[in-house]
Amino acid sequence: MSVVFAYTGSEAAQQIVNWLSLGSIYALLGIGIAAVFAVLGMINFAHGEVLTISGIAMLLAGEAGWPWESFIPIAILTGGVTAVLMERIAFRPVRNAPPLTLLLTSLGLSLIIQNALQLWRGPRAESINIPNLTSATFHVGSVIIQWVDVATILTTFAALAILNLFLRKSVRGLAMRASADDFTMTRLMGIRANTVITAAFAVSGLLAGIAAFFYLGAQTGQVGYDYGFTPLLKGFIAAVIGGLGSLSGAVLGGFILGGLEIFFQVTLPAQKTPFATAIVFGIAVLVLLFRPQGVLAGRGVRIERV
Amino acid sequence: MPGAILTATKVGARYGASRVLWNVDLHVLPGEIVTLLGANGAGKTTFLHTVMGLVQMTSGRVFHGEVDISRQTPEARVTGGIALCPEGRRIFTKMTVEENLRLGAGLKHQHGYDENVQYVFELFPALRPLNAKMAGLLSGGEQQMLAVGRALMGRPRLLLLDEPSLGLAPMIVTVIFGLIERLREEGVTILLVEQNVRMALQIADRGYVVNTGRIEVSGTADELRESASVEEAYLGLAVHV
Amino acid sequence: MSAQATTASVEGAKGIRKAGDLWLVRALTGGVLTAVLLIALMTGLFETGTGRTQQVVLIFLAYLLVVLGLQIFTGNSGVISFGHVAFMAIGGYTAMLMNLSVSSKASQIGGAPGFIKNAHFAFLPATLIGVVVTCLIALPFGFIFARLSGTAAAIATLAGYEIAITVIANWASVTHGTFTLYGLSTYPEHTLFWWMIGWAAIAIVIARLFRESGLGLSLRATSSDGLVARAIGVNMPLARLAAWVLSAGIAAVSGALYMKFLGSLAPTTFSFNPVIIVTLVMFIVGGRSVSGVVVGATIIAFIDEILKRVENNLQRSGIEIIGLAAIFTAMMIFRSEGLFGRWEIDELAVRWWRSARGGRRTGKEGRSGA
Numbered sequence: 001m002s003v004v005f006a007y008t009g010s011e012a013a014q015q016i017v018n019w020l021s022l023g024s025i026y027a028l029l030g031i032g033i034a035a036v037f038a039v040l041g042m043i044n045f046a047h048g049e050v051l052t053i054s055g056i057a058m059l060l061a062g063e064a065g066w067p068w069e070s071f072i073p074i075a076i077l078t079g080g081v082t083a084v085l086m087e088r089i090a091f092r093p094v095r096n097a098p099p100l101t102l103l104l105t106s107l108g109l110s111l112i113i114q115n116a117l118q119l120w121r122g123p124r125a126e127s128i129n130i131p132n133l134t135s136a137t138f139h140v141g142s143v144i145i146q147w148v149d150v151a152t153i154l155t156t157f158a159a160l161a162i163l164n165l166f167l168r169k170s171v172r173g174l175a176m177r178a179s180a181d182d183f184t185m186t187r188l189m190g191i192r193a194n195t196v197i198t199a200a201f202a203v204s205g206l207l208a209g210i211a212a213f214f215y216l217g218a219q220t221g222q223v224g225y226d227y228g229f230t231p232l233l234k235g236f237i238a239a240v241i242g243g244l245g246s247l248s249g250a251v252l253g254g255f256i257l258g259g260l261e262i263f264f265q266v267t268l269p270a271q272k273t274p275f276a277t278a279i280v281f282g283i284a285v286l287v288l289l290f291r292p293q294g295v296l297a298g299r300g301v302r303i304e305r306v
Numbered sequence: 307m308p309g310a311i312l313t314a315t316k317v318g319a320r321y322g323a324s325r326v327l328w329n330v331d332l333h334v335l336p337g338e339i340v341t342l343l344g345a346n347g348a349g350k351t352t353f354l355h356t357v358m359g360l361v362q363m364t365s366g367r368v369f370h371g372e373v374d375i376s377r378q379t380p381e382a383r384v385t386g387g388i389a390l391c392p393e394g395r396r397i398f399t400k401m402t403v404e405e406n407l408r409l410g411a412g413l414k415h416q417h418g419y420d421e422n423v424q425y426v427f428e429l430f431p432a433l434r435p436l437n438a439k440m441a442g443l444l445s446g447g448e449q450q451m452l453a454v455g456r457a458l459m460g461r462p463r464l465l466l467l468d469e470p471s472l473g474l475a476p477m478i479v480t481v482i483f484g485l486i487e488r489l490r491e492e493g494v495t496i497l498l499v500e501q502n503v504r505m506a507l508q509i510a511d512r513g514y515v516v517n518t519g520r521i522e523v524s525g526t527a528d529e530l531r532e533s534a535s536v537e538e539a540y541l542g543l544a545v546h547v
Numbered sequence: 548m549s550a551q552a553t554t555a556s557v558e559g560a561k562g563i564r565k566a567g568d569l570w571l572v573r574a575l576t577g578g579v580l581t582a583v584l585l586i587a588l589m590t591g592l593f594e595t596g597t598g599r600t601q602q603v604v605l606i607f608l609a610y611l612l613v614v615l616g617l618q619i620f621t622g623n624s625g626v627i628s629f630g631h632v633a634f635m636a637i638g639g640y641t642a643m644l645m646n647l648s649v650s651s652k653a654s655q656i657g658g659a660p661g662f663i664k665n666a667h668f669a670f671l672p673a674t675l676i677g678v679v680v681t682c683l684i685a686l687p688f689g690f691i692f693a694r695l696s697g698t699a700a701a702i703a704t705l706a707g708y709e710i711a712i713t714v715i716a717n718w719a720s721v722t723h724g725t726f727t728l729y730g731l732s733t734y735p736e737h738t739l740f741w742w743m744i745g746w747a748a749i750a751i752v753i754a755r756l757f758r759e760s761g762l763g764l765s766l767r768a769t770s771s772d773g774l775v776a777r778a779i780g781v782n783m784p785l786a787r788l789a790a791w792v793l794s795a796g797i798a799a800v801s802g803a804l805y806m807k808f809l810g811s812l813a814p815t816t817f818s819f820n821p822v823i824i825v826t827l828v829m830f831i832v833g834g835r836s837v838s839g840v841v842v843g844a845t846i847i848a849f850i851d852e853i854l855k856r857v858e859n860n861l862q863r864s865g866i867e868i869i870g871l872a873a874i875f876t877a878m879m880i881f882r883s884e885g886l887f888g889r890w891e892i893d894e895l896a897v898r899w900w901r902s903a904r905g906g907r908r909t910g911k912e913g914r915s916g917a
Contacts, residue, residue, distance in 0.1 A: 108879055111823065111875075112869055112872045112873055115868045118864060119864075119869065236702075274716065274717060278710040281706040282706060282710055
């Protein structure tokens with residue numbers, strides 16, 4: 001423990017930047033899970049595949065020789081379109097089923113997509129044709145900051161600001177918030193259920209696209225058929241910590257998760273880092289059990305009190 | 307019923323496996339206030355929900371004017387000009403008054419928003435200063451006004467009101483009922499479900515008494531009022547009017 | 548309900564009918580019947596099949612056991628669990644540690660505590676120790692999980708699985724960590740087969756008995772409504788806990804048998820892939836009836852084997868899972884209660900028999916129509 005306090009100022013600053021950058025990505029992923037849960041009451045197990053598909057889109061664009069700057073809009077657009085298509089094709093038919101069936105359907109869809117990708121592109125990860133962005137750095141005093149991290153943080157905050165505007169000012173955004181509260185009543189305003197649900201998936205997909213660019217494109221530089229699993233888990237834990245169904249909670253959850261990961265990375269010896277995932281998962285379950293509305297009192301998963 | 311704004315013929319409905327409505331025949335003429343009376347659980351709310359398309363109909367048809375809306379989705383019925391102000395008000399408590407009203411306008415009436423908001427504030431002046439307040443923090447009476455106001459933002463021709471007096475102090479109830487009468491003057495037709503028999507029959511033109519999913523009695527307000535046996539038999543109370 | 552049972556028996560006025568209304572008799576008959584069917588089919592396959600077929604049968608039986616375990620919990624309570632493969636792992640590792648020779652253990656896990664290093668049991672006691680340990684571990688978690696519903700249970704059990712596997716993979720001094728724990732003397736195929744089919748038959752009967760018992764019935768009748776349960780005096784947490792622990796025990800047996808088949812264990816044996824397969828099978832099949840699970844799992848295994856061969860022939864990995872997942876997703880969309888719904892084979896037979904005889908409909912058939 002004393003290790004933490006022995007950190008010098010510049011190292012702390014380094015970790016803070018890392019934390020903000022990581023937290024941003026997790027926040028984006030968390031909203032993706034939370035938005036769909038808020039409106040449909042389901043956990044979308046196929047959300048990770050939205051990222052994978054965005055990653056593949058970037059991959060293809062790279063193979064076609066397009067400049068890496070174009071990857072950003074490509075990823076974002078692909079994410080949005082993929083998520084909306086998923087809803088239209090796989091989830092709409094089961095829309096009125098109990099949440100568990102929805103969860104399982106999304107699991108099935110996730111497996112189908114993963115294995116279809118595996119059949120198409122093979123089992124090994126491929127490189128996205130993007131220059132090594134992580135090497136672009138600048139100095140603030142003795143602290144080395146990567147431009148990528150700055151870009152991640154700024155883009156995320158911009159996206160969140162736009163999202164906030166959407167949710168507060170546009171009718172569809174208001175409808176999304178309202179339907180998380182009372183879906184039937186929203187329909188009785190004459191606002192079609194499909195409109196709201198499509199909006200929720202679009203939001204989750206667009207944000208996933210941003211996350212895909214920074215996480216798969218910039219940070220990892222690779223994409224493989226099963227690269228969606230880890231982002232799914234992260235987004236999921238972020239959403240749970242923040243209180244499933246609360247978008248602002250998911251953002252907070254993302255940063256809390258990022259903070260916890262950095263903390264464990266710093267304090268645990270190298271061989272023990274797998275425990276970090278287990279511990280974080282355990283924390284998420286504890287939150288679920290004892291404070292299902294999460295840190296910020298979102299809708300939360302309804303725990304059946306027997 | 308020709309000329310009626312709402313007609314229900316032989317309507318049956320069910321929740322899941324249990325039947326809740328049998329053979330309901332009912333109509334509302336334009337400009338009327340019609341009230342549905344009956345004990346708790348008699349099926350009044352269920353009927354309103356059936357008209358809105360929220361409950362599965364097993365038989366019969368529902369007409370809005372000349373249009374058969376029996377197969378329409380709830381959203382379509384709303385944009386067609388019917389609005390429901392549900393039992394318990396069900397306003398969006400985590401949103402402001404303004405946001406609630408904005409939602410009430412749906413996607414179709416946003417362009418007339420400013421005008422409609424002024425109209426609602428004129429009807430319910432108490433709401434005007436509360437525009438930015440979180441709806442969950444309003445008093446019971448204010449929430450009821452908001453619920454009705456929200457329903458009016460879509461400029462419905464027919465308004466279904468479910469137990470507007472529920473949980474409100476008598477003074478507020480009087481205010482609310484005054485507003486309902488005012489609405490009728492403004493040209494809104496109203497189908498009112500109420501437990502407060504006395505007040506309901508005071509403002510209604512006609513009424514129906516519902517008992518375990520069936521219409522037992524119907525008539526003008528005067529007829530129903532004078533029929534003490536109706537009230538005792540079906541509402542379980544001796545009402546002194 | 549007992550009034551209807553009495554009416555039914557008066558109608559028939561036959562001794563057999565009377566006996567058949569006793570849940571114990573019904574459960575035993577049904578269970579034994581299913582078990583016999585399974586034994587017949589599997590023995591036929593095993594004796595006449597190639598070495599490859601025999602392998603498939605053995606793996607199938609191991610998986611069938613964990614699915615049966617899952618059925619006891621999920622099939623009756625309606626609560627999903629992603630964590631039963633973890634019980635398989637715990638049971639498997641424990642049994643292995645008890646069954647491994649002392650010398651094998653010394654070379655691989657020299658740092659383990661004495662009672663583990665020096666213990667050496669025959670296969671059956673080792674298996675039973677595995678069951679006991681797993682049930683003991685399952686108990687406290689059952690207190691937590693047994694109170695959760697749908698989505699929360701899915702999340703929590705998945706987390707539990709992750710944590711369990713992480714612990715196993717990192718407790719190198721006891722489990723040999725991420726490395727393979729090897730050196731077990733295995734049985735020849737035939738011996739393994741009889742062990743597995745024997746346990747499978749026992750599990751089927753146990754599952755059936757539980758299903759029809761008071762605990763099982765109360766679970767099934769109130770699986771979606773805790774309030775109803777309370778109202779009729781059913782202690783649902785207790786019933787769920789019982790189902791949970793019992794199912795963990797069966798899963799542990801599955802793990803023990805599997806490790807005896809493999810002769811070695813590694814954490815990757817219990818990777819997410821088995822979790823997926825078990826979940827897919829469970830929900831394609833439906834899970835509310837024991838015989839349904841057995842029949843369904845057999846059918847799925849056939850399909851799966853075909854898919855695997857296609858995958859091998861085409862040299863493309865992913866075909867097997869995509870095939871299963873496609874069937875699974877289609878099931879979710881079109882028939883979410885699974886292939887067999889909620890009736891046991893013998894119950895269906897009785898219903899058919901009664902309606903074929905043109906008998907008067909007595910509504911719910913005895914006590915099993917839940």
